[in-house]
Amino acid sequence: MSDGPNQTEIVDVARTADPSRGSFATNFGFIMAAVGSAVGLGNIWKFPYITGEYGGGAFVLVYLGCIAVVGMPLMYAELIIGRRGGSDILGAMRNLAPPGSAAGRLLSYLTGGMAVASGFLILSFYSVVAGWALHFVAVSLGVMPDATLGADGTFKAVSGSKSLSTIWHTVFMILTMTVVAGGIHRGIERLCKILMPVLMLMLVVLLCYVGYTGGLGQSMTFLFEPDFSKLTTAAVLEALGHAFFTLSLGMGAMVTYGSYLKSEQHVIRDGVAIAFLDTLIALMAGAVLFAIVFSAGLEPEAGPGLLFITLPKLFVEMPFGVIVSTGFFLLVVFAAWSSAVSLLEVVVAYFVDEWKFPRTHATWIFGGLVWALGIASACSGDVFDFLDNVTTRYMLPLGGLAIAIFAGWFLSEKDQVSGFVGYGKIGKVLEFLWLVTIRYITPFLIVVVILSKTGALDGVLKETPPEQAEPAVESVESGESGESGESGESGESGESGESGELAD
Ligand code: PHE
Numbered sequence: 100m101s102d103g104p105n106q107t108e109i110v111d112v113a114r115t116a117d118p119s120r121g122s123f124a125t126n127f128g129f130i131m132a133a134v135g136s137a138v139g140l141g142n143i144w145k146f147p148y149i150t151g152e153y154g155g156g157a158f159v160l161v162y163l164g165c166i167a168v169v170g171m172p173l174m175y176a177e178l179i180i181g182r183r184g185g186s187d188i189l190g191a192m193r194n195l196a197p198p199g200s201a202a203g204r205l206l207s208y209l210t211g212g213m214a215v216a217s218g219f220l221i222l223s224f225y226s227v228v229a230g231w232a233l234h235f236v237a238v239s240l241g242v243m244p245d246a247t248l249g250a251d252g253t254f255k256a257v258s259g260s261k262s263l264s265t266i267w268h269t270v271f272m273i274l275t276m277t278v279v280a281g282g283i284h285r286g287i288e289r290l291c292k293i294l295m296p297v298l299m300l301m302l303v304v305l306l307c308y309v310g311y312t313g314g315l316g317q318s319m320t321f322l323f324e325p326d327f328s329k330l331t332t333a334a335v336l337e338a339l340g341h342a343f344f345t346l347s348l349g350m351g352a353m354v355t356y357g358s359y360l361k362s363e364q365h366v367i368r369d370g371v372a373i374a375f376l377d378t379l380i381a382l383m384a385g386a387v388l389f390a391i392v393f394s395a396g397l398e399p400e401a402g403p404g405l406l407f408i409t410l411p412k413l414f415v416e417m418p419f420g421v422i423v424s425t426g427f428f429l430l431v432v433f434a435a436w437s438s439a440v441s442l443l444e445v446v447v448a449y450f451v452d453e454w455k456f457p458r459t460h461a462t463w464i465f466g467g468l469v470w471a472l473g474i475a476s477a478c479s480g481d482v483f484d485f486l487d488n489v490t491t492r493y494m495l496p497l498g499g500l501a502i503a504i505f506a507g508w509f510l511s512e513k514d515q516v517s518g519f520v521g522y523g524k525i526g527k528v529l530e531f532l533w534l535v536t537i538r539y540i541t542p543f544l545i546v547v548v549i550l551s552k553t554g555a556l557d558g559v560l561k562e563t564p565p566e567q568a569e570p571a572v573e574s575v576e577s578g579e580s581g582e583s584g585e586s587g588e589s590g591e592s593g594e595s596g597e598s599g600e601l602a603d
Contacts, residue, residue, distance in 0.1 A: 120359070120452065123288050123360065126365050128284070128292050132287050132288055133356050134376045135294060136356065137345060139437070140431070141344045142345060142434060143380075146341065147389065150162075151389070151401065155322055163378065165342040168541075169339060169545070171371065171374050172537045173503060175518060176503060176506035177354045178353050179366055179518045180192060180505070180510070180514075181359075182360045186358055187211070187451070188351030188355060189453060192207035195509075195511070195514055213494060213497065213498055214354075215351070217349070217494045218351070222439055224486045226469070230269075230270065233270060233428075234267050235431075240425055268477045269470065272473065275440055276466035279458075280462040283359045294436065298433050302384065303383075305387045305427065305430075309390035314390035315390045318393055322385055336547070336552075343496060347441060349499035350442075355448045356441065356444070387427075391417075392409065395413050406431070411424065414427070443466055450464075
């Protein structure tokens with residue numbers, strides 16, 4: 100790559116966003132909001148259970164590699180597109196597409212449209228799961244006296260009840276819409292600046308608690324001592340797919356948040372901080388969960404039911420179980436809340452920037468539509484399964500692929516390098532590495548993941564050990580069974596199995 104433009108040039112060419120769109124007041128606020136988006140059910144519910152199923156240490160190592168090789172370059176790409184494009188995902192890409200390039204424009208419209216649809220669809224079922232967590236908080240606090248805390252019954256009672264699921268989904272959507280209607284600074288930034296530090300503090304307290312009650316040593320060994328004999332191709336694919344979901348990539352959340360950034364000076368540093376904190380929180384959540392599971396003498400492979408079935412059973416037997424249980428599910432709700440806000444923000448920003456809707460109208464109208472669609476997921480496991488599969492298996496990776504191609508091949512050099520300026524020689528090296536990765540490596544890996552999920556690579560990649568080939572539903576039903584019950588394919592559908600099974 101030729102010499103990048105200097106600082107002054109960058110400032111000159113930076114498209115400054117319309118100030119009436121709002122912006123994050125401080126860099127800390129931005130980081131907390133982006134971490135809030137990244138840290139969600141993916142970290143506290145999904146990461147521990149897939150790690151449990153794929154055997155611990157070796158999977159964690161591969162996952163860390165995926166975050167570094169695919170996650171971080173794409174994170175930079177999304178943030179810089181947002182910051183330079185100064186608009187919602189569709190508008191930002193259109194603004195940055197090379198003038199006169201029909202392909203660039205087409206890619207902007209297709210990617211933007213799909214991203215907005217992803218935000219809409221993901222939020223509709225994400226909110227249902229978050230609603231279940233709200234129910235657990237209420238049960239732990241004794242606000243819902245009928246439910247028996249700790250029994251499978253609590254989960255079945257809520258996920259199997261159309262009315263309860265719908266009520267909690269409604270409460271959660273109202274919480275989400277209220278924040279988004281408040282705007283970037285007064286709504287999202289303010290919420291995340293409080294929630295994220297509280298969430299981390301709660302995790303530290305829980306870690307100390309399990310350190311005291313036992314199981315932490317075993318949990319750490321499980322998470323950090325790799326046993327490569329347990330590593331399968333399926334595990335690697337799962338790790339790669341999860342890297343997207345957990346960092347909120349592939350659907351414009353980071354593009355949208357990046358568009359409210361005041362300067363690109365912090366993009367690299369912030370991107371690293373976001374990925375680091377997201378990973379740290381996933382590992383801490385995993386450490387707490389497995390410590391509880393191990394101290395009860397159970398095996399870690401409970402599957403998707405780990406959070407909602409296995410843990411509550413153990414909470415009742417623990418000292419201060421009610422407090423731990425309330426704290427834990429409150430943590431899940433907080434994590435999901437700040438993620439849900441970013442999902443809705445992608446949709447709202449699109450209607451505000453492209454269609455000039457006032458923010459409050461856009462929030463309540465489109466949030467209301469998400470709510471209505473969510474009722475279908477709350478009432479039918481099939482709808483839930485379908486939306487979960489289509490979005491996390493196909494739409495996010497496809498969105499990631501499109502964004503990588505756009506960033507690598509369509510963005511102007513000035514836009515591409517703008518976040519590296521100011522880092523001297525290191526910046527130059529990073530710039531080179533980023534460009535090679537985003538142009539070739541990231542697209543290649545994403546295509547492999549997508550093809551593997553369609554089954555197209557079954558002949559090429561098939562070395563899943565036979566004992567891992569059972570359907571995910573088995574492991575959910577048994578809750579704490581010691582059997583590993585999942586093939587690589589079913590990682591995402593595990594949740595589906597769960598809801599499909601129980602929500603009918
Ligand atoms: N990253 C969130 C999680 O880990 C989920 C999410 C995906 C949020 C995409 C926004 C966009 O739960």
